Amino acid sequence: MNSIICCISDCHLGYRHRLKKERLRDYENAFEEAIKKAMEFKPWLIVFGGDIFHHVRPDPRSMHLLVRTLIRISNSTKIILCIGNHEIEGHLKTAYTPLFSDLHENIHVLTTENPHIILEINNKKVGIHGFQYIRNKELAEETLKRISAEISENDIKGDINILCIHQALEHYLDPFEISLKTLREISNKYDLILLGHVHRHQRISEISDLIPAYYIGSTERISFNESENKNGFLIFRNFDFKNPEFIEVRSASMKRIKADIGKKTPEEINMYLEKLIEENLSVKCLQISLEAEIEGGYFDIRREWQEQYPGFTILDVSITPRIKEEMIKIEKMQIDEGVIDEYFEKKGMRDREELKDLCIRLYKKYSG
Structure with missing residues (x-):
């Protein structure tokens, strides 16, 4: 069996960038092209790194597109879904993503309630481990350490183990939920670390001496700050995690000019x-x-x-x-009743006695 793994993240279906409805289609096009290109590799596994949707309550069109796609591709490939920050509102029960595991037996969703998934290929057990996006740093790191410690148990330990989370990593986003120190501490439990959330694909160089780790990247840009980003997805062949291929997808052309x-x-x-x-x-x-x-x-x-x-x-x-x-000149002036009276005189407001008296009373009350 083909042991190719495809990793797709941060598709943000349903986002109306700058409230432009044309942008809705851009995110759909990028997602559909990523799926089409990924399926051409006949992957054994597709990992979605979170934020497939841009909103916790996705619109029916985006929901229909994703559900239809998941049902179609799950007939020929196994699927792992992470839950991103755009898809959860405080706690797990607010997210729709766990429902997708009911669509097909090949669809699995990583959560704190289901953090370990064991799949088999070519007589190898592959463990995929992770949990939904957690905003609180202390809780996120505590959860990561806990599920990593559990991998020592035989029934949830694979011959190959992959961590897949959607979190902000120190030095890559601020504020962050996972420190580099914590990531290094748990790295010996895994053969590969995949992250969603940061929209530029990049290697996590600070732990590359220990383990291959990557931000997957996004399929379409969501702001002009990302105008220089390449969009696409990752593939790994034959469990060679040190040499992934980045497959570009067409995204709407974007340029930022500052001068x-x-x-x-x-x-x-x-x-x-x-x-x-x-x-x-x-x-x-x-x-x-x-x-x-x-x-x-x-x-x-x-x-x-x-x-x-x-x-x-x-x-x-x-x-x-x-x-x-x-032109930048700050002049200090001592304010008193005479200055207020002079102001009303110069502004042609001499007859606004009631307003002037109110200003003077307020000055006397609050001037110190």
Whole structure:
């Protein structure tokens, strides 16, 4: 039997990035392509690293897509599901994911109630171990240590053992739930560690001297902070955990441009922006963030770029004015009744005696 393992994570079905309904389809397309490409390898096992859904209460369309897919692929491959932070709300009973194990005997869900799953291939026992996302650091580390200690027992120890969790790891996300120290302490129980949650695929280099460990990565980006990320999934052949292959999937093209353009008039800024946009018409999601010393009125800078360029799924343009240093002046002033009276006089509010008296009374009451 083919011993290929495919690992797919953070698909975020149902997410409307920037409230754009077009983005819903982007997440579906990436998920479907990842499944299609994974099944072409005829894998023995597919591990889902969590956050297949973006919401705890997924919409019917996303739910239907996932359920239909799981039923179809489980006829020919075994499936492990982790529960991510987007799929759970405080405690396990809020998550839909455990229900999927009732769809087919080949579908298994990792939870604190079911942290050890033993599968067999080619006369080898493969233990998959893990639990749902836990937000509390102390509880997450305590749970990891406990289930790792249990692997010593023969009935839940495989010839090969894989840890699969959806957690933030120290140095990779802040705040984090699992420290590198804790991960190193339990690493001798496993042959491979797989993590979901961080959307960029990467090797966990801090423990690579002990065991192969990886963040799987996501199938589609969920913010412009991820614009440089490659999207896809991992495959392992013949239990060679040190040399995974990363298989890319097509995601919506995304680009972020940040620049300080110096001193410019609103007209020059508008021309600069139009040129930038025209040069990036092939990008579906474009964010432009400029800083400028504006010589003129800020409100003369155009803002309706998305209307002019409807071909973009997201076109996000922002201009941050840079304040001249000589304009930053803080003057200390002693406030008294005379200053309040003078203010009302200068503002043409001489006849607002009632309001002025209220201000003076409040000043006397709260000025110290």
